[in-house]
């Protein structure tokens with residue numbers, strides 16, 4: 001067992017965010033390893049974990065965000081909000097989603113304060129992104145439900161039911177990026193009997209999904225061919241990702257403008273800047289806006305509205321890596337996660353996005 005450390009679990013502050021990064025049982029596993037855990041009072045309420053559950057797990061309940069942020073290692077869900085930057089300091093380690101490519105001010109604040117900053121979304125195990133996957137799974141499933149709902153006339157959509165009816169063809173949907181989020185969105189949409197075209201740059205992925213029936217049709221991600229699909233689509237879900245980098249703009253403004261009025265786009269990739277050109281970040285309080293007659297849903301914390309499922313899924317993935325981090329900040333199980341350390345950008349894709357900031361190498 002390594003040195004005993006102090007871990008802080010502050011309450012989330014992003015608009016309507018109700019997740020918590022560690023469940024009470026995950027906290028128990030950290031305490032069992034000899035560490036102290038400071039939980040801000042009420043941090044788990046939204047996800048169904050009251051202070052008593054954390055106390056029983058061996059945590060200490062602290063009264064304020066500042067008390068939780070005073071710990072050596074802070075574990076969170078969403079990227080710190082501007083009001084939280086005051087807690088940054090050089091001897092702090094932060095383990096959370098950061099999405100720095102879409103957060104220039106946060107990146108600068110982390111560089112200037114010297115926080116050792118690990119991002120969930122860039123941690124790799126050599127195959128995939130194990131700390132992004134659980135939330136991409138939740139967000140992808142949610143995107144199908146959200147898209148279906150927003151197409152209703154009551155929500156300002158075109159009044160198209162995804163599955164169609166006898167004598168009426170199903171709605172056409174296009175999913176951009178058939179990774180974790182895109183695959184789950186496609187499964188949900190097919191479950192509602194929509195017609196789904198899956199788009200990716202990875203032929204191997206398209207081949208697999210073509211064979212296993214996740215989608216009705218596949219399309220390689222090339223602008224001219226894609227434009228024809230988007231023009232006909234009732235719903236487009238954006239889920240393209242280049243890890244750490246700004247999302248590639250796959251659906252252009254002209255493509256969006258060609259869609260039927262009342263059609264819907266849900267851009268999950270908005271947390272990395274968006275893969276639909278007309279997408280700009282929205283909140284759970286004000287999730288949509290209309291541009292070119294098309295309803296845009298671009299919420300950056302979609303899983304925040306399913307906090308029970310999402311917190312349990314996130315915590316299961318985070319807890320074992322947190323234990324590694326507490327024992328050894330350079331543990332191989334954290335590969336790719338370190339984004340900023342000692343006042344410089346460490347992750348190559350983030351460094352490329354912000355060439356004006358000091359970087360390693």
Ligand SMILES: NC(=O)c1ccc[n+]([C@@H]2O[C@H](COP(=O)([O-])OP(=O)(O)OC[C@H]3O[C@@H](n4cnc5c(N)ncnc54)[C@H](O)[C@@H]3O)[C@@H](O)[C@H]2O)c1
Nearest residue numbers: 135136139177179180181200201221240241269300301302
């Ligand atoms: N908005 C939210 O609340 C929310 C929640 C969870 C995840 N996300 C985001 O969803 C996005 C997808 O995450 P994921 O875990 O599914 O990633 P992933 O790595 O599993 O999949 C990304 C896919 O995009 C494909 N891709 C890359 N460039 C492309 C291009 N030019 N055209 C088409 N496809 C392309 C890749 O080949 C890959 O198949 C990320 O930005 C992630 O942060 C958002």
